[in-house]
Amino acid sequence: MIITDFLILNESGLYCKTGNFYIDPIQPVATAVISHAHGDHAVRGNYHVYCTAATCAIMELRYKKNAGNEFHIYAYHQNFIVNHVEITFIPAGHILGSSQILLAYNGVKYLYTGDYKLQDDATCEPIEFVEADVLITETTFADPEVLHPDPINEIQKLNQNRHNVLLGAYSLGKSQRIINLITKHCPDRKVLVHHSIVPINKVYETYGFKPGNYELYNRNSMKFPEQNFIYLVPPMTFDSYFRAKNVIRVFASGWKRLQVQNDMTLLISDHVDWSDILKMIDRVKPKEIWTLHGDGTHLKAFFSGKIPLKLLNRC
Numbered sequence: 001m002i003i004t005d006f007l008i009l010n011e012s013g014l015y016c017k018t019g020n021f022y023i024d025p026i027q028p029v030a031t032a033v034i035s036h037a038h039g040d041h042a043v044r045g046n047y048h049v050y051c052t053a054a055t056c057a058i059m060e061l062r063y064k065k066n067a068g069n070e071f072h073i074y075a076y077h078q079n080f081i082v083n084h085v086e087i088t089f090i091p092a093g094h095i096l097g098s099s100q101i102l103l104a105y106n107g108v109k110y111l112y113t114g115d116y117k118l119q120d121d122a123t124c125e126p127i128e129f130v131e132a133d134v135l136i137t138e139t140t141f142a143d144p145e146v147l148h149p150d151p152i153n154e155i156q157k158l159n160q161n162r163h164n165v166l167l168g169a170y171s172l173g174k175s176q177r178i179i180n181l182i183t184k185h186c187p188d189r190k191v192l193v194h195h196s197i198v199p200i201n202k203v204y205e206t207y208g209f210k211p212g213n214y215e216l217y218n219r220n221s222m223k224f225p226e227q228n229f230i231y232l233v234p235p236m237t238f239d240s241y242f243r244a245k246n247v248i249r250v251f252a253s254g255w256k257r258l259q260v261q262n263d264m265t266l267l268i269s270d271h272v273d274w275s276d277i278l279k280m281i282d283r284v285k286p287k288e289i290w291t292l293h294g295d296g297t298h299l300k301a302f303f304s305g306k307i308p309l310k311l312l313n314r315c
């Protein structure tokens with residue numbers, strides 16, 4: 001039987017009472033199971049941390065000694081048990097090392113998606129589908145009006161002119177995917193990356209996912225009149241270069257609202273859009289859906305009378 005409060009949201013995050021652990025806690029806890037290394041899922045300072053090796057490597061890169069006291073590293077598909085709850089990491093296709101977290105207890109399977117996508121991405125492990133009784137899904141873009149365009153068509157927009165481009169992208173995950181897409185689909189372009197992105201690229205390379213061709217840039221290289229450069233920078237740097245001259249400003253994101261002030265849109269997202277959430281639900285075949293991160297009301301209306309859907313709220 002499905003335990004209705006198997007996972008609840010409290011002030012520290014998503015809590016599994018049966019197993020006495022948190023999933024992607026938002027503040028440090030005694031036992032954390034972490035889906036991936038983005039800062040809104042992986043905070044520093046947890047005591048026991050269960051995650052994949054790549055997630056651990058990125059957390060240690062970013063948080064150094066504060067990454068966590070004791071890491072328990074598990075490969076995808078390798079079962080382990082925390083207080084009677086059996087846990088398995090399943091690839092989520094979001095960034096390097098990202099996992100869905102499958103929880104099995106008393107014969108019932110609960111699948112927490114973390115962030116996930118179905119689109120191709122050569123820089124991380126592709127998503128795998130498993131069936132579960134309860135699907136706990138993120139709903140970042142769970143809106144019928146959000147349908148992500150084809151990322152290859154999007155990146156090829158960079159071939160439409162020869163201006164230098166200042167390209168803003170999150171340094172973990174998005175940057176590596178962008179480098180890969182440009183290497184493959186914009187052969188005349190040369191990618192120069194901000195120094196903060198390089199160590200993350202190195203972790204990707206260590207785990208067998210070489211992003212593609214890139215070089216480190218320095219401020220001087222921006223002054224050359226040469227064309228066809230793409231300066232790949234993290235969001236903070238992108239914002240601070242708002243006066244940059246002779247460049248086209250582009251920000252890679254699934255959020256349309258982050259694109260409005262720029263010269264060109266680049267709608268590339270590492271989250272599922274509406275149609276891919278529906279595909280996911282079709283593959284997981286859940287008896288119940290619980291939602292978090294974003295707004296689950298469109299999904300609730302869509303599945304009304306078909307699949308019971310609960311919006312997880314803080315209590």
Ligand SMILES: [Zn+2]
Pocket residue numbers: 036038041094115
């Ligand atoms: Zn993420």
Ligand SMILES: [Zn+2]
Pocket residue numbers: 038040041115
């Ligand atoms: Zn997230």
